[in-house]
Amino acid sequence: MASPVALKLTAKDFKSDQEVRWCPGCGDYAILAAVQGFMPELGIPRENIVFVSGIGCSSRFPYYMNTYGVHSIHGRAPAIATGLSASRPDLSVWVVTGDGDALSIGGNHLIHALRRNVNLKILLFNNRIYGLTKGQYSPTSELGKITKSTPAGSADSPFNPISLALGAEATFVARTIDSDRKHLQSVLRAAAAHEGSAFVEIYQNCNIFNDGAFDLIKDADTRDEHLIRLEQGQPITFGRFSVVHPEGSFGLKVQEGGTPIVHDATVDDPAYAFALSRLSGSDLNTTPIGVFRDVQRPSYDEIVRKQLLDAQASVSGTPEEMLNDLLGSGDTWTIL
Amino acid sequence: MAAPAKRVEQLDRVVIRFAGDSGDGMQLTGDRFTSETAQLGNDISTLPNFPAEIRAPAGTLPGVSSFQVHFADYDILTPGDAPNVLVAMNPAALKANLAELPAGADIIVNTDEFTRRNLAKVGYPVSPLEDGTLAGYAVHPVALTSMTVGALADLGISKKDAERAKNMFALGLLSWMYSRPFESTLRFLERKFAKRPELVEANQTAFRAGWNYGETTEAFSVRYEVKPARMRPGTYRNITGNQALSLGLVAAAVRAKLPLFLGAYPITPASDILHELSKHKRFGITTMQAEDEIAAIGAALGASYGGALGVTTTSGPGVALKSETVSLAIALELPLVIVDVQRAGPSTGMPTKTEQADLNLALYGRHGEAPLAVIAPKSPSDCFHAALEAARIALTYRTPVILLSDNYVANGSEPWLLPSVDELPDLAVPFATAPNSPDGRFLPYLRDPETLARPWAVPGTPGLEHRIGGLEKADKTGDISYDPANHEFMVRTRAARIEAIPVPDVDVDDPDENARVLVLGWGSTYGPIGAACRALRQRGLTIAQAHLRHLSPLPRNLGEVLRSYEKVVVPEMNLGQLAHVIRARYLVDAVPFNQISGLPFTAATLENMLEDVVKNG
CATH class of the missing domain: 3.40.50.920 (Rossmann fold)
Structure with a gap:
């Protein structure tokens, strides 16, 4: 892999010639700038990077990246990216999706990509609302959400995307926030370094249809009491609170004082990361951000590749000769 | 196996149907008889018929599985309308097939299975062997099961294993009756049971016992011969449509010098293509069993975007699910082969029965104006050439192609004159490697004036970074465009480029x-x-x-x-x-x-x- 110095790429090199057309004030701008700013660090030539998206506001993302990109169909980006990644292990493949795209219409593809551990970096922009279709509730909207399609309040409980990804056996699971560029880029960095599926939930503000959804953990005067920063090897504390493992019970809880647990994302048992993910409900009252889980297991791409290479290692002859043998295999007879 | 004097009659054609319970191995028996017949040089056509249930209750009508083989000393076109010979392994097999037998047909029945219990299962109050039901047919009662068990008595295998070899006894008898060469079957049994040598011996012994029974018993006084057909010189193998289609796809990948990526979800009657291609990784073939039909085609399209020959195989219900992604492939103008092995619908319909009712789906079953190429094989062996042709059109014209096979050609078989690999079409693809505009830009929708195909620029190619998607694209640049005139132009161009694909005149x-x-x-x-x-x-x-x-x-x-x-x-x-x-x-x-x-x-x-x-x- 070429070094970033050798490539001399800058954020500007990752800007395409397309005019960015999200609503003014949309959180997507901040994410785009953070991604463009971070890409040069990867040291990967632009032509070896592909962004694949589905449908929704977030999914316009590939048009704005001066890399290869496909804006596909609703919910199917993980499937399309799986075929690309499995057949082209030389590429760095990124999936950009939203809460509706990934968790509603495309829920099946997301969980199966994570289960397979396809070498994809999946960025889920979660604004807890349908933006492109103008303001219906989404699978991450809080119960009772009043929207155009639910004037009496939504009747279905939301997904916790982190819990869902962990339940799907994801090997890398993280959460970050659109407005915290430094944190966002640190999470992207860890995701990029991960071999296999990396799932990153990004809380993203939709200032038109769900403005201020994440203010509790963004505003300077409230965030210290509600936002939990997970840092590898560090005790998990925030404000006057600690995350502790209560004796004689499963899970984790937040309390004042006590001995905080020390964060270790590499714990193999997903129960730990799952317990962390359960600290936050849709009320955001105690919301961890950072890397919940980062473990190693062979990626789908790697296993598929190995099977191909093993099969090809033992062959002799040209492909045409092999084909000739294959066509004539089994019981044959000759007519003179 | 010295032959005592028995009368030998010459026939020009015979249709035999092997019928039994799903567990009786009738497909295998038919396959082997077909292979022996092929070795002899007859022309052949076969038609398997099996239930969708994996194992319906033993001895019942829904559990009957059959295999029909038609062979002749001239070229034949079908597996035969009605059998001249029925091998009925139990009362259900007799009852399920009797109505299709013409008067005078030979019926070989396994009398051991005509027990009161088995007769009752299919509603025979009295055995049809005894009440005159079969008057007008040439009935040959044979105690297949007990003679098989008797022949294997000294081999020290279980009674169950011995009984299971009765299909080989039947095959031995039929092979004798029709003077088939059997060495390939003995070799086949060695391969099939390589891990259990005692079963090789048991099945070979059962086969020989059946042959010897024909030769020595007075119940069979006539042997038949069907002379080889006059066929074009060359080397042949017997092949089913699904096998031929799979090999056609392998050949396409080789001749295109591209990796092949198959995304598939198991579905009858297409799954055998997935099974077959999964065995050929040495050709650079990746098979992915996806989580659903949509993911299967999505992954195939993703692989096409990356420069592979993307293929997805399915049947009608799967095509319905894939429809949205087919439209995306049309908008992206990327190669993709969609194989629809049609079955009887609508909905689950009759998954193991044939139909041609997906033509409308293939031609029109998409949103928007979404034209693509559609081709259909005419026989089992033609599936090979149709698959190659589908790949050729997809790769040359950068379009999805629907290949409409069906259950009849997919599972039927016939002799296939092996093609010379060197004479197969060269499908090499010129990928885009450099900017195509005088100003140094890359225009992903600048078309080849002859084929109207756009350049295929795969990720990893420096300088050609570009974005494509399902939104309407501006001519040449591929940028998002809502311009009315551009949309009209693009819709008409997408239609024109399919219409312009040169196809041979109909003969x-x-x-x-x-x-x-x-x-x-x-x-x-x-x-x-x-x-x-x-x-x-x-x-x-x-x-x-x-x-x-x-x-x-x-x-x-x-x-x-x-x-x-x-x-x-x-x-x-x-x-x-x-x-x-x-x-x-x-x-x-x-x-x-x-x-x-x-x-x-x-x-x-x-x-x-x-x-x-x-x-x-």
Whole structure:
């Protein structure tokens, strides 16, 4: 892999010639700038990077990246990216999706990509609302959400995307926030370094249809009491609170004082990361951000590749000769 | 196995149907008989018929599985309308097949299975072997099970294993009756049971016992011979449509020098293609069993975008699910092969029965104006060439292609003259490697003036970074465009580029050159239509036959051909889908003739219908 110095790429090199057309004030701008700013660090030539998206506001993302990109169909980006990644292990493949795209219409593809551990970096922009279709509730909207399609309040409980990804056996699971560029880029960095599926939930503000959804953990005067920063090897504390493992019970809880647990994302048992993910409900009252889980297991791409290479290692002859043998295999007879 | 003197009769053709319980190994028995017959040089056509249930309750009618083989000393086109010989391994097999037997047919029954209990299971109050039901047939009662168990008594295997070898006893007997060479079957058994040598011996012994029984018993006084057919010189193998289609895809990857990526979700009757291709990784073939039909085609399209030959294989319900992604592939203008092995629908329908009712789905089953190429194989071995042709069109014209096979050709088999690999078409693809605009930009939708195909620039190519997607694209640049004139231009261009794909003119078989009636078919009906036309001509009637391989675009000369006949008849295993296309497009009063029974046309059915049209207009 070429070094970033050798490539001399800058954020500007990752800007395409397309005019960015999200609503003014949309959180997507901040994410785009953070991604463009971070890409040069990867040291990967632009032509070896592909962004694949589905449908929704977030999914316009590939048009704005001066890399290869496909804006596909609703919910199917993980499937399309799986075929690309499995057949082209030389590429760095990124999936950009939203809460509706990934968790509603495309829920099946997301969980199966994570289960397979396809070498994809999946960025889920979660604004807890349908933006492109103008303001219906989404699978991450809080119960009772009043929207155009639910004037009496939504009747279905939301997904916790982190819990869902962990339940799907994801090997890398993280959460970050659109407005915290430094944190966002640190999470992207860890995701990029991960071999296999990396799932990153990004809380993203939709200032038109769900403005201020994440203010509790963004505003300077409230965030210290509600936002939990997970840092590898560090005790998990925030404000006057600690995350502790209560004796004689499963899970984790937040309390004042006590001995905080020390964060270790590499714990193999997903129960730990799952317990962390359960600290936050849709009320955001105690919301961890950072890397919940980062473990190693062979990626789908790697296993598929190995099977191909093993099969090809033992062959002799040209492909045409092999084909000739294959066509004539089994019981044959000759007519003179 | 020295032959005592038995009368030998020459036959020109025979149709045998092996029928038994799903667990009796009838498909295997039929396969082996077919292979022996192929070795002898007869022309062959086969038709398996099995239930969708994996193991329906033993001995019941829904559990009956059968395999029909037609062999002759001349070239044949179908597996035969009705069997001359039925091998019935139990009462259910007899009952399920008796109605299709012509008077005088031979019936070989396994009398051991005609117990009161088994008879009751299928509603026979009295054994049909004893009550005169089978008067008019040549019945050969054989205690297949007990003779097999007796022959294997000294081998020290379980009674269950011994009983299971009864199909080989039956095969041995039939191989004797029809003078088949059996060495390949003995070798096959060695391969099949390589890990259990005691079963190799048991099955070989059972086979020999069946053969010897035929030779020594007085119950069979006649042996038959069917001389080799006159076939073109060359090396042959017997092949099913699904096998041929799989090999065609492997050949396409080799000739295109591309990796092949198959995304598939298991579905009857297409799964065998997934099974077959998964064995050929050494050719750079990746098979992915996806989480659903949508993911299967999505992954295939993703692989195409990355520069592979993307393929997805399915049946009708799967095509319905894939529809949205097919439209994306049309918008992205990327190569993709979609194989639809049609079965009887709608919905789950009859998954193991055949139909041609997905033609409308293939031609029109998408949102928006979404044209693509559609082709259909006409016989099992033709699936090889149809797969190559589908890949060629997809790669050359950067379009999805739907290949419409069906259960009849997919599971049927026939001898296949092995092609010379060097003579297969060269499918090498020129990928885009450099900017294509004078200003140094790369224009992903700048078309080749001849093929109207856009450049295929795969990720990893420096300087050609570009973004494509499902949103309407501006001509040349591929940028998002809502411009009305551009949309109209792009819609018309996408249609024109499919229409412009050169396909061979349709051939007309009109040996008398004065036929009034043309029979037009497509896909798997080629065999029965051809056999019906042949029969009519042998009786002095004149009829012309044309058969479509390309359903989109249609051959350029088709309108002219249709208009040169007084009457055009279109037999289809649907309610007239091609006939509608012909009427709408050419204003020709095509007469549909339809059968939607889940079964292929018999030649006799078509012969009767066509005779009526020829004689009475």
